[in-house]
Amino acid sequence: MTEPKVALFPGSFDPFTKGHEDIVKRGLQLFDKVVICIGHNSQKKRYFDIDLMIEKIKEAFDNSGAIEVVTYNDLTATLARNYNAKYLLRGLRNTTDFEYENSIAQVNKRLNVDLETVFLITSPEYAFISSSIIREVHRYEGDVTPYLPYRL
Numbered sequence: 001m002t003e004p005k006v007a008l009f010p011g012s013f014d015p016f017t018k019g020h021e022d023i024v025k026r027g028l029q030l031f032d033k034v035v036i037c038i039g040h041n042s043q044k045k046r047y048f049d050i051d052l053m054i055e056k057i058k059e060a061f062d063n064s065g066a067i068e069v070v071t072y073n074d075l076t077a078t079l080a081r082n083y084n085a086k087y088l089l090r091g092l093r094n095t096t097d098f099e100y101e102n103s104i105a106q107v108n109k110r111l112n113v114d115l116e117t118v119f120l121i122t123s124p125e126y127a128f129i130s131s132s133i134i135r136e137v138h139r140y141e142g143d144v145t146p147y148l149p150y151r152l
């Protein structure tokens with residue numbers, strides 16, 4: 001039997017947006033399983049509660065077995081080894097993302113040569129969505145429901 005193709009999708013997901021959902025759905029066309037890995041350092045304060053976010057992400061995917069949601073406080077390259085994942089999934093919105101992602105991908109390759117970073121270009125309808133803007137809108141009581149794949 002061939003090994004299942006597992007991809008990690010690491011990020012802060014504070015919050016997980018429709019843009020992230022789109023990357024996961026498209027990732028599932030390429031991989032058997034996508035593990036959504038919420039990077040979390042207990043010393044760093046999040047805006048959206050991490051347990052709530054885990055619950056909401058699972059809800060967004062109808063608790064599908066093809067996705068898993070985990071939190072981690074480690075190198076992504078190490079986490080990939082633990083999950084036997086050969087792929088890292090990342091989304092690219094623009095050239096700013098590219099500059100940043102390029103550096104991370106180079107470092108990850110040095111840390112774990114078996115790991116390939118796979119980039120998906122953002123669907124245009126979600127390209128303007130960023131977690132930081134959503135936090136800002138939410139902080140001042142604006143409506144964020146159009147940007148999230150679940151109800152808060």
Ligand code: ADP
Nearest residue numbers: 010011012013019020090091092097122126129
């Ligand atoms: P990080 O803090 O690691 O940048 P994010 O949670 O902001 O984590 O993003 C995780 C991944 O999702 C990154 O690859 C980022 O480029 C991608 N991403 C963020 N917003 C969108 C979006 N609107 N559409 C597609 N990909 C996105």
